[in-house]
Amino acid sequence: MLVPYMLRRLLAAIPVFIGVTLVTFLVMHFTAGSFIPGLDLNPGLKPQDIARIRDNLGLDRPLYVQYATWLWGILHLDFGRSLIDGTTVTSHIFDRLPNTLELTSTAILLGVLISIPLGVAGAVRRGSKLDHAMTVLSVGGFAVPQFWLGLVLILMFSVQFHAWGLPWLPSSGAYSAFDGGDLLDRLTHLVLPATVLSFFYLSQWSRYIRSSLVEALSLDYVRTARAKGMGERRVVYVHALRNAIMPLITLIGLELPALVSGGLIVEVVFGWPGIGRLAYERALQYDYTTVMGTTTFAALLVVLGNLVADLLYAVADPRIRYL
Amino acid sequence: MSSAPLLEVRDLHTQFPTRDGVVNAVDGVSFQLQPHETLGIVGESGSGKSVTVLSVMRLLQPPGRITGGQVLYRGRDLTRISEPEMREIRGQEIAMIFQDPMTSLNPVYRAGWQVGEPLRLHRGLDLRRSLQEAVGMFRKVGIPEPEERVRAYPHELSGGMRQRAMIAMGLTTAPSVLIADEPTTALDVTIQAQILELLKHVRATFGTATVLITHNLGVVAGMCERVLVMYAGRVVEEGPTDEVFSSPKHPYTWSLLRSLPRLDSDERKPLRPIEGMPPDATSLPSGCAFHPRCPFAVDRCLSEAPALEPLGSGRLAACWVTQSGKDLNQAEETLG
Amino acid sequence: MIDQPVADLQLAEVERPSPRGRGKPRPYVSESWLRLRENRFGTAAGLLILALAVVAAAAPLLSGLVTHHDPTRQDLAAQFLPPGRAGYLLGADELGRDTLTRLIYGARVSLGIGFLTVAIMLTVGSLVGLSAGHYGGVVDGLLMRLVDVVLAFPAVFLYILMAMLFRPSVVTLSVIIASVAWANIARLVRGEVLTLANRDFMLATRSLGAGNARLMFRHLLPNALPVLIVAASLYVGQVILIEAALDFLGLGIQEPTASWGNMLSNSQVYFVHSAWLVVLPGLCIFVTVLATNIFGNAVRDAFDPRLRLK
Numbered sequence: 001m002l003v004p005y006m007l008r009r010l011l012a013a014i015p016v017f018i019g020v021t022l023v024t025f026l027v028m029h030f031t032a033g034s035f036i037p038g039l040d041l042n043p044g045l046k047p048q049d050i051a052r053i054r055d056n057l058g059l060d061r062p063l064y065v066q067y068a069t070w071l072w073g074i075l076h077l078d079f080g081r082s083l084i085d086g087t088t089v090t091s092h093i094f095d096r097l098p099n100t101l102e103l104t105s106t107a108i109l110l111g112v113l114i115s116i117p118l119g120v121a122g123a124v125r126r127g128s129k130l131d132h133a134m135t136v137l138s139v140g141g142f143a144v145p146q147f148w149l150g151l152v153l154i155l156m157f158s159v160q161f162h163a164w165g166l167p168w169l170p171s172s173g174a175y176s177a178f179d180g181g182d183l184l185d186r187l188t189h190l191v192l193p194a195t196v197l198s199f200f201y202l203s204q205w206s207r208y209i210r211s212s213l214v215e216a217l218s219l220d221y222v223r224t225a226r227a228k229g230m231g232e233r234r235v236v237y238v239h240a241l242r243n244a245i246m247p248l249i250t251l252i253g254l255e256l257p258a259l260v261s262g263g264l265i266v267e268v269v270f271g272w273p274g275i276g277r278l279a280y281e282r283a284l285q286y287d288y289t290t291v292m293g294t295t296t297f298a299a300l301l302v303v304l305g306n307l308v309a310d311l312l313y314a315v316a317d318p319r320i321r322y323l
Numbered sequence: 324m325s326s327a328p329l330l331e332v333r334d335l336h337t338q339f340p341t342r343d344g345v346v347n348a349v350d351g352v353s354f355q356l357q358p359h360e361t362l363g364i365v366g367e368s369g370s371g372k373s374v375t376v377l378s379v380m381r382l383l384q385p386p387g388r389i390t391g392g393q394v395l396y397r398g399r400d401l402t403r404i405s406e407p408e409m410r411e412i413r414g415q416e417i418a419m420i421f422q423d424p425m426t427s428l429n430p431v432y433r434a435g436w437q438v439g440e441p442l443r444l445h446r447g448l449d450l451r452r453s454l455q456e457a458v459g460m461f462r463k464v465g466i467p468e469p470e471e472r473v474r475a476y477p478h479e480l481s482g483g484m485r486q487r488a489m490i491a492m493g494l495t496t497a498p499s500v501l502i503a504d505e506p507t508t509a510l511d512v513t514i515q516a517q518i519l520e521l522l523k524h525v526r527a528t529f530g531t532a533t534v535l536i537t538h539n540l541g542v543v544a545g546m547c548e549r550v551l552v553m554y555a556g557r558v559v560e561e562g563p564t565d566e567v568f569s570s571p572k573h574p575y576t577w578s579l580l581r582s583l584p585r586l587d588s589d590e591r592k593p594l595r596p597i598e599g600m601p602p603d604a605t606s607l608p609s610g611c612a613f614h615p616r617c618p619f620a621v622d623r624c625l626s627e628a629p630a631l632e633p634l635g636s637g638r639l640a641a642c643w644v645t646q647s648g649k650d651l652n653q654a655e656e657t658l659g
Numbered sequence: 660m661i662d663q664p665v666a667d668l669q670l671a672e673v674e675r676p677s678p679r680g681r682g683k684p685r686p687y688v689s690e691s692w693l694r695l696r697e698n699r700f701g702t703a704a705g706l707l708i709l710a711l712a713v714v715a716a717a718a719p720l721l722s723g724l725v726t727h728h729d730p731t732r733q734d735l736a737a738q739f740l741p742p743g744r745a746g747y748l749l750g751a752d753e754l755g756r757d758t759l760t761r762l763i764y765g766a767r768v769s770l771g772i773g774f775l776t777v778a779i780m781l782t783v784g785s786l787v788g789l790s791a792g793h794y795g796g797v798v799d800g801l802l803m804r805l806v807d808v809v810l811a812f813p814a815v816f817l818y819i820l821m822a823m824l825f826r827p828s829v830v831t832l833s834v835i836i837a838s839v840a841w842a843n844i845a846r847l848v849r850g851e852v853l854t855l856a857n858r859d860f861m862l863a864t865r866s867l868g869a870g871n872a873r874l875m876f877r878h879l880l881p882n883a884l885p886v887l888i889v890a891a892s893l894y895v896g897q898v899i900l901i902e903a904a905l906d907f908l909g910l911g912i913q914e915p916t917a918s919w920g921n922m923l924s925n926s927q928v929y930f931v932h933s934a935w936l937v938v939l940p941g942l943c944i945f946v947t948v949l950a951t952n953i954f955g956n957a958v959r960d961a962f963d964p965r966l967r968l969k
Contacts, residue, residue: 019808027820139956143948145900147907148923148941155930155937163931218384220426226382227421228441228492229414231407242431261813265904276815280908283819291823295816302811318431318476 002314009310016303018071024296025070028288029063049086074300079293084285089293092278097260100267100274104259106194108252111201116248118202119209123244124236126214134206141203150196150269157192172271193270197263205251212244219243249316253309257302327398328355329532330379330417330500335392337371337378344605348374348387350556353631356500361526361533363547363564365540365579367601371556372536376502380419381409396500415445418493422505424485428477434485435461435473438492445496460491463528464521483514487521494529501525502534507542519545540579544568549637552576555602555612558631562638570652572640574617577651611643619644619654691885694961701957704950711947712774715766722764728757730764731915739933750935752926758936761917762943768918769947772833772902773895779837781891784844789879791845792852803849809842818901822910832911836898847890851883885962892955896948903944919944 073079079089122131158171170189216222217240225239226232255262264276271277275294282290337349348371356362364372377383379394381401394401396417401409413419418441421427429437438460439453448456454473461469464487477485486506493501503522507515519542526533535547543550543564550567552560552575560573571577578597599616602608608615614624623643631641645651696702714721722728728747734755742750742758749758791802821835864878905911906920914921919940926936 015804016807016811019804020811023808023812139952140945140949142952143896143900143945145903145907145941145944145948147904148944151923151927151937152941155927159930220421220423221429223382224421224427224489224492225429227380227413227419228444229410229412230440230444231410239429239432243429257811258813261816264813264815264819265908268908279816279819283823283910286823288820288823291816291820295812295820298816299812302813306811318478 005314006307006311009307013303013307017300020296020299020303021071021074022067024292024299025067028070028292029066052086074296079297080289082282082287082290084282084287084290089290089297092290093275093294093297096273096275096278099272100260100263100276103190103193103197103267103272103274104263106190107197107263108201108255108259110194110198111205112248112252114198115202115205115209116245118206119213120236120241122206122210123213123217131210134210138203138207141200144199146196146200146265147269149199150193150266153192153196154270173273193263193266193272196269197266201255205248208247208251209244212247213240216240216244246316249312253306253312256309256312257305259305260301261298328395329358329360329397330356330534331393331395332375332379333393333395335375335378335394336390337374337383337387338390339387341605346604347556347607348604349378351392352553352556352558353392354551354558354561356532356534358499358532359526359530360549361535361547363543363550364534364536364553365538365543365550366553367538369555369601369604370553372553373504374556375553376419376504376534376536380413380417380502381406382413382419411445414441414498415496416498417500417502418496418498419502419504420489420493420506423509424482424489425477425509427489428485430477432476433473434475434477434480434488437477438473438488438495441492441496456495457491460495461488464488464491464494464525465517466491482510483517486510486514486518490518490521490525494525494531497529497531499532500534501531502536504536505538506535508537508539515542522546540568540583552579555604555607557612557641558639559613559642560638560640561631562636566636566638570650572634572638572645572651573613573642574619574644574651575613578616578618611641619649619651691962695957698957698961700953701961704953704957707950708947708954711766711950712770714763715770718763718767722760728760730756730761730917732756739929741933742935749939750933752922752933752936753929756917758939761922762919762939764917765919765922765940765943766947768829768912768916769899769902769944771829772836773899773951775829775833776837776840776898776902777891777894779833780841780844780894781887783837784841785848785880785883785887787841787845788848788850789852789876789883792849793879799849802845806842806845809839810846812839814839814901815904818905819908819910822905827905827911827913829912832902832905836901840894840898843894844887844890847886848883851886852879855879855882889955889959889962892951892958896951896955899944899948899951 077090079093081088082092118130118134122128122134125131154171157169161169169192171192173189213236217236219240221243222235222240225235230239260275263272263274264280266272267274267277268280275298279291279294279298282294332355333353335349335352336347339346339348350371352371352375354362364375366372374383374387378389379401381389383389389402392402396412401412428434435454435457436450439448439450439457442448442453442456443450457473458469461472466472466484466487472480472484472488477488480488486509490503490506493503506522507518510518522533522535523546525531533546535542537543547564549562550564551558552567552573554575560567560571560576562572567576568580571580575597578595581595582597584594597616602612602615610626611617611620611624611628614620617624621644627643629641629643629646631639632646633639634645640646644654695705722730734751737747737751737755737757738753740747740751740755742748744750747757747759749762751757752761787802787806791799791806817839818835821838822832825831825835827835902911903918903920903923906918907924909921909924912918912921914925922940923937926933926940930937
């Protein structure tokens with residue numbers, strides 16, 4: 001049941017994969033006309049560098065050959081080279097990817113760990129102050145600009161706390177440049193950015209769980225469970241929640257593809273050395289190839305993320321395996 | 324009545340406050356259930372039959388609540404005991420099965436796991452033992468290949484098998500009372516017959532007292548020794564099934580029977596559907612709630628609501644007309 | 660034989676009893692409208708957005724008559740004036756420019772991009788979604804694959820890329836953001852179309868000989884409108900957030916044009932002594948997006964067909 005379903009999903013993902021690589025290829029090709037002349041003006045590049053770049057990009061060969069080369073490269077995890085310094089995009093990606101994953105997965109984890117109890121509390125105690133606070137949080141959370149929240153938190157917990165002599169949280173980087181790198185150091189650096197990133201998840205997910213649970217609790221099988229003489233706690237946590245969690249799995253699944261790319265703004269605001277920040281830095285330097293390579297990588301990870309999400313749904317809900 | 328009743332409901336009142344007013348879903352209902360007896364409760368949607376048994380089980384969801392009366396099980400008033408004590412009774416002494424097994428079973432857990440759950444809850448069995456018991460119960464309710472079926476999810480079972488599984492679930496703890504709320508309504512006609520056979524078989528094997536709720540008179544006729552007829556939250560007639568059906572003592576029962584096509588009826592006589600609509604629960608008619616639709620109504624019916632009175636040989640009815648001795652079957656002639 | 664032209668097939672009016680249950684049934688749209696007006700928060704939010712739009716549109720008027728400041732005129736004598744000083748209601752920034760005026764002009768940018776982007780998104784997305792859902796088959800397959808590909812790209816990356824390639828202005832930013840976001844609308848509309856396509860009124864219309872375009876635009880589209888309206892209200896807020904983020908990152912609207920995003924990025928270093936320069940633009944964004952969200956939710960609740968049968 002599960003395996004054929006996953007194979008079908010895999011098959012459906014292939015055209016998207018091709019499409020992504022095709023789009024990035026075409027964009028690069030058509031902008032090549034705009035950045036190659038610019039290269040000539042770059043004082044940092046010697047003529048042999050330019051020639052090497054031209055050769056690397058295979059600009060003199062027919063279109064389909066260029067695409068095939070590009071595709072081939074991707075299948076070998078070669079996402080091109082930087083226009084600025086010729087370093088491979090892949091090396092940058094592998095440098096930065098763990099940091100990004102560290103940030104986004106922590107944010108998702110935080111989001112799940114906090115929103116489930118909040119959502120359950122809201123559903124079980126409807127109309128209470130907690131419930132109303134959650135409503136406010138969820139409506140508000142949707143409207144808060146991530147970069148602004150990050151800024152405010154930095155200004156409060158890094159700058160102000162420092163000024164007031166309180167223990168303060170670091171505001172940039174994944175770990176301290178000097179003396180750093182141990183677990184505590186990394187954790188303190190992780191706190192602020194992960195909080196900002198998880199804030200949005202929190203506000204929405206707790207609301208979703210609440211309404212999903214409220215709905216589940218009104219369904220027939222909950223009545224059956226109660227009729228069997230079980231305590232309300234078991235009714236909620238074993239019978240209702242298991243079903244109510246489904247939308248959350250869907251929501252987490254929706255975030256999975258963004259595992260690599262979702263943290264871009266937070267990475268930039270907090271100077272977090274991740275993939276998003278890489279793309280941003282390089283964009284400022286007009287390093288098109290690195291940006292495109294990174295984007296392609298991120299997009300392919302989205303496709304992969306969708307597949308993983310599909311797998312999760314099928315595991316969670318046995319009814320899905322027939323689709 | 325020889326032995327003490329197993330279950331006795333006395334003047335039960337259950338209300339639901341709504342935006343448009345208070346609904347007296349159960350408005351002074353009383354009845355008794357003897358051990359091993361099968362009692363049928365019939366009525367239209369909205370008559371209060373489901374709410375009555377949900378009140379007995381104390382499964383009402385707020386804002387509905389019991390506002391009066393008693394529910395005596397083996398002498399204990401269930402409306403007064405604590406929730407933990409009630410939970411001991413639910414699923415173990417009094418079990419309930421519901422109308423639609425597709426929605427009444429949890430879709431994400433396997434059938435055997437759910438069926439064995441009451442045993443784990445009340446008898447402290449471990450998972451393995453409870454599953455073994457579930458296999459046994461499946462066999463007893465006639466589910467073929469029970470070892471495989473217990474591992475199936477509800478959506479993988481057919482409608483009939485799901486209902487059998489529900490019945491199995493109700494019976495695992497060998498309760499004294501089984502309440503079945505419209506157990507066949509959601510099923511195909513052929514499966515309905517099978518399930519009814521199963522219920523009869525179960526009754527014979529386990530000796531469980533059964534309360535069968537349905538709007539289908541045919542089901543009642545086939546299964547129940549006694550029947551309660553409910554209308555607008557009240558019991559309007561009660562008695563042994565065959566007597567009630569052959570000689571109804573309430574115009575509502577009478578009208579129900581007349582509106583059904585029967586093999587033995589005269590084909591030349593037209594069917595008589597019941598005129599009018601079921602009453603609006605927030606604004607019931609004055610006097611007898613049935614009077615706007617009653618072919619026999621007299622002046623008194625508009626102003627005074629009749630009480631449920633015994634009419635001899637275990638029969639009760641709440642009707643001014645029949646209490647004065649009129650026979651509805653004969654009165655039919657005068658209606659034309 | 661019919662010798663008179665068959666009358667135009669009217670849209671199936673969904674008639675339901677009015678909320679009170681009595682009186683004559685009202686058509687779907689006007690009942691939804693009534694329901695929307697009854698929602699106090701939603702109405703308040705809607706009015707707020709309207710007010711903001713008016714303010715934004717009237718920015719030059721306001722700056723001339725009310726605040727007497729030009730959003731780009733520098734006056735170093737007025738540097739870092741706190742709010743409340745004469746002539747500088749909300750204070751002045753690092754170059755002595757009046758904050759209030761800049762905020763008003765910033766509203767212009769944000770709302771302008773918000774509405775323009777959503778307009779483009781809705782147009783392109785609806786067309787694609789309608790066609791895919793209606794024609795089905797190969798057309799559907801191709802279009803939806805395209806949608807999948809577009810949605811596979813992390814939007815932010817694409818925005819950065821495109822901001823690199825094209826000089827950002829209100830129009831280009833709108834196009835950039837819309838070029839990715841349309842895909843969501845396409846999916847949405849296609850979903851609606853698929854549920855509608857099997858309804859009886861479609862069958863009836865088709866059997867009267869209605870052509871594809873007519874079916875799509877006169878019948879499918881109006882029935883998909885409620886969903887579109889809700890999506891539009893919610894997306895305006897999202898677009899404003901995206902645009903502000905891009906401005907903040909320096910990839911959007913550039914100085915000296917005022918936008919809430921770039922006001923924030925300019926002022927971060929001055930937080931310690933001029934906190935209002937950081938708080939105010941952020942607050943503006945927050946309130947605007949909040950209003951669009953509340954309004955969007957209110958619209959969704961008002962137009963929800965499931966709530967009809969009260």
